[in-house]
Amino acid sequence: MSSSKRSPIIVEHLRKQAMWDALSRGKRLDGRDFGDQRPLEIEIDVIKKANGSARVKLGDSEVIAGIKIETGEPFEGLESKGALIVTAEVLPTASPHVEPGPPDEEVVELARVVDRGVRESEMVDLDQLALVPGKIVYTIFVDCSVINADGNLFDATSYATVAAILSARLPIFEMQDSKVVDTGQTKDMPLRTIPVSITAIRIGDSVLIDPTAEEEACMDARITIDTTPEGFCAIQKGFAGSFTIDQLKKAAETARIKGEAVRAKLRELTGKNG
Amino acid sequence: MSSSKRSPIIVEHLRKQAMWDALSRGKRLDGRDFGDQRPLEIEIDVIKKANGSARVKLGDSEVIAGIKIETGEPFEGLESKGALIVTAEVLPTASPHVEPGPPDEEVVELARVVDRGVRESEMVDLDQLALVPGKIVYTIFVDCSVINADGNLFDATSYATVAAILSARLPIFEMQDSKVVDTGQTKDMPLRTIPVSITAIRIGDSVLIDPTAEEEACMDARITIDTTPEGFCAIQKGFAGSFTIDQLKKAAETARIKGEAVRAKLRELTGKNG
């Protein structure tokens, strides 16, 4: 069951006051402009045992994504498509506030929002990933481990997921005597586009992208917007606050512009188009 | 592990006192005689997506039962029979005392007692529901959701279950190329009889049927008796108290008489015999 939580009142109040003072002067506590992303480092092929992998540092938030490709049964209603599953775990290494255990609602939301961006953009052409349509299909697991958490896990996890997919090699499976055999060979993943997530938060009247953990502690509302070169493919408003229609339309426009810069970086790093 | 619970002592004591006073005058707090059932409303086909459904109001207790019919493997030891599974959830909407979560022992008992009445009466002729005996059989799920709880959930849930089964249409499945195919057509469920549950409780020396939540809070013991036109098919004594042999035999007789009235109502409503 979903339930609202919060920090001690005084602390929350003082923190918000300092944050508001800075924002009212048009600046963030770390000196960035509202539309600035923190430094972004992406490294691929960091896990040799995985079929694809990436490590992303967005400011001090750090995420590793690893891909394992197997075969399995198709999803119900999607019998002639490969299956793609994104999971996320915020490791207890990531901050003093994480407890080991099954994912809570925030982590479930994180995994589902990242999954949605990849799925709805149709980044991977799942139509090409059925071995025996209706019976056996490729199953692509993208598992994300958040190693250090300093805000905006949505974007950091999404970039790690997308970079891992772009870097992945597809093992060539074949049917022999009605059994799946790994030929030991690989080929390119069938890719169509590169989705990019941009998350913004509202604090008072200010809307800023790529928030730190400190900024998230003061946020009134959050929005995560996934774009492709053609437009939008997934959106998730989060946190117990609201946006005006105008703020949403501006955030959407910002997501397109800032997203293009990240997309260029991903293209350059992986040599893939989309 | 099963464990006994209880309300505050004084409250329990005062409540019992008022209840005893009334019962000693031969009356219940809501004016009914000991052998009177509360008003019973049954409506069928309330959920169009289900293969059968019913909504039951017994006084202020309200239950919806919905049936989904699929195919699956038979139960072990019952290889040539269809599978019938009754589940129950007391929704957190039903009372301030329900917490969302996996079913506790009371809800497990509720589901199992309702299931037992249907199963032991052999209401549904499961012998006719094997597609490929030993391999693929019809699987009939009857899922019950208690929406509002005001006592005697056993009977309310049982009536919803029985009415949903009586109203259900069986989808016609066929084997084609060793795969199950839904032909899109339906037929009558193979029915044999109509079981009816009557629950009585003992408070002091009084035995009364169809208790309200208020009466259950004062009960010393409970008994649920399922009858068919021919006799008895399932019984469950519940709660941490006892009955004399004489009280049990009288309760059994009452269950036959009162059950016949409910059975007549079910026959009339659904046009089914049994």
Added chain:
Amino acid sequence: MSSSKRSPIIVEHLRKQAMWDALSRGKRLDGRDFGDQRPLEIEIDVIKKANGSARVKLGDSEVIAGIKIETGEPFEGLESKGALIVTAEVLPTASPHVEPGPPDEEVVELARVVDRGVRESEMVDLDQLALVPGKIVYTIFVDCSVINADGNLFDATSYATVAAILSARLPIFEMQDSKVVDTGQTKDMPLRTIPVSITAIRIGDSVLIDPTAEEEACMDARITIDTTPEGFCAIQKGFAGSFTIDQLKKAAETARIKGEAVRAKLRELTGKNG
């Protein structure tokens, strides 16, 4: 997640003091020498519904092991071998400190260490237990229930497991029309050797075998050593303390000598060699 626990300080302190006093005089509180095992009773075929069973009393620790043999899929990577699974439950009957529920880390360790001794000794020739290699194999469950706990559950559970395996008869399954059929006949289990577990603990500078619960409450470290007639097959150092290299080598030697006596007892009881 693994976490350290402990009893009240004073109690622990007083108990250790008395224990140290005795051990400094070269004696244990129950009068045994450091290398003495408590009386060991082993009875086989105690559960007729099982394919093999044994009841072991080691001092006041009592364990029943029962074997069920079925067919199933092989383990991954071990496609042409039968599957052997040892589980353990410390029943809540066993001591006032056990709570019913899923196994905690101590019980997980108990089951895995007992399993390891049987598995690594290659006691059962699993190569002979594939029905259709890669598809259907014999699955041997050895389930252990600790009925009363008075220390050294590792050895008591291991002896019960080994005795149950030695006493077991293998049902003869056959493939008929690509289905498994139980012929109703049985044959000898394919056995290779008899592993024996000997557990020692360190209290201060003393190393003693077969500890009671009282002695375990004072222990600094524990070591469980499984031997075969040829040497060692499995070891587990446990508890949050340490041994010197010299202590370990001596404990290993003791395990060989004391283990041989238990092995002789098992041979005699079951008529099996190994």
Added chain:
Amino acid sequence: MDELREVKITVGTVKNADGSAFIEFGKNKILAAVYGPREVHPKHMALPDRCVLRCRYHMSPFSTDTRKNPAPSRREVEISKVMREALEPALMLEDYPRAAIDVYVEVLQSDGGSRCAGIAAASVALADAGINMRDLVAACAAGKVDEKIVLDINDTEDKEGGADMPVAYLPRLDQVTLLQLDGNLSPEQFNECLDKAISGCKMVYEIQKKALMQKYFGNETEMKEETQ
């Protein structure tokens, strides 16, 4: 294309609850019940200066085309969260320190747009429970079908190549409290779709108000409205 499916809201359908509403939204049949403000258990979850809001969105096993496993799915966990976050901005939680309000939404029959219908019903149930609110939370989805932006998509329309955008909105305050998108929209389509969803929210808002008036003022209101 710019019309809602048939929407019907009945207030006060669950006898034991402090507030409740039953919504039929197309083929959706959804029950919302509210308990609270009431004591928080366990106590350490209470907040000293405001109320804790808890929310459960759950689908009955018989509510879907294929039987739904009764255990909560990851989808239900996520919807419970966004639903709570969509309702919270409308509530004056600071009026009930140390207490909890529980909102239970049960989908008895599902169709497209169940989360919006659930939010609309929950909002009415909260009002029925007498909780102090800044505004009702209206909710409605818009989307894309065959490259056209349309209001209020049902099950059969919500298919491949389309897009679905559920929105929750506080009409008096002009605030969006839920916005999700599944599917591809061009920048122009995005703006059109958002505007259309907001217009749908406003239609739902009228139905919500009418249902509450109907319960609390009954035929009197209806007659007044008819004579206006």
Added chain:
Amino acid sequence: MDELREVKITVGTVKNADGSAFIEFGKNKILAAVYGPREVHPKHMALPDRCVLRCRYHMSPFSTDTRKNPAPSRREVEISKVMREALEPALMLEDYPRAAIDVYVEVLQSDGGSRCAGIAAASVALADAGINMRDLVAACAAGKVDEKIVLDINDTEDKEGGADMPVAYLPRLDQVTLLQLDGNLSPEQFNECLDKAISGCKMVYEIQKKALMQKYFGNETEMKEETQ
């Protein structure tokens, strides 16, 4: 037909327990152990004016024809509940306020009637633990085989077309504390079956008493009985 299977009860078989009993009832082999009265954990579960009774009925994986999954099944949850409710009326729980009594019943080998055998053993274990009791709880099933009402059905007789009625009974107080029925009985058969089960309970009661006497008074008692 009106005879019990062989029943043997041994008292005090589990060294660490405050009370215990081992029953062999036909092919059933069942252990019951009692801990308490003792402190309740967690404390908020304690009752100010009486003792909490907790009960677990559990089957060992090797106790059944096909291996039983060690996790508690719904059947075990239900039997734990009816077993507790069958025992509770015999106990003077008001003598131990704020405490708990735990009853653990482990089926090592199962046969027909394991819940009755378990109740009988648990009742003896409670007496062995020195708990204040109004009476021992005797338990026995009767049923229908081939249209005849018979006492104490075993595994192989309990099949399709039959009926099974487990009963628990306090002989001194003439109170029934457990009554279940699976299977079809005519009104006449019902009365006959219940009476037969009660008569079986009375036989079990004698065996329970004898087992306790045997432990506490040993051969002395046996000799006395023989000379009577």
Added chain:
Amino acid sequence: MDELREVKITVGTVKNADGSAFIEFGKNKILAAVYGPREVHPKHMALPDRCVLRCRYHMSPFSTDTRKNPAPSRREVEISKVMREALEPALMLEDYPRAAIDVYVEVLQSDGGSRCAGIAAASVALADAGINMRDLVAACAAGKVDEKIVLDINDTEDKEGGADMPVAYLPRLDQVTLLQLDGNLSPEQFNECLDKAISGCKMVYEIQKKALMQKYFGNETEMKEETQ
């Protein structure tokens, strides 16, 4: 045969942690992070006279040849326990009464000997967190391959007919805190294998010390060592 695979330890890699280390040990890539000493939740788990040590060993789903289910396996539960017990003797837990220290070990890529590599990394992370320690815990496995006793077995060597003996060791105190064996060894082989594992531990110990020196004294140290 008596050489370690390549071992590289980097200290302080997890920004938020109180102490951390990243170890590459052959193809193992393992992260260890330490939080504490800090308050214990729930409070009743605190100990009045010393610190509670908690330990989690966990494998990322992508760390293994076949994808690992993210839920903790029984193997991970056991390793978490022996890892904690291997670290505890090195820590001065009595210096932090009523507090807890949490050690999280995450295997990002696994190879043979991951528990030893994890212990080595965890020990360095504890030192980096400033926890009072009697010694670093060094760890290394030895084993049997083709009837020969060898140091530090990797994944491909660890196969049927072999043996694997992971060991953890406090070099300054000459104490063994972890010893496991899987596989058959003659008495002579056992002694040889244990000695070889200890010698491996001593090599790992030097690498651990160097990594800590590198972080805290940087190039200065390196230069000093080179001139020695």
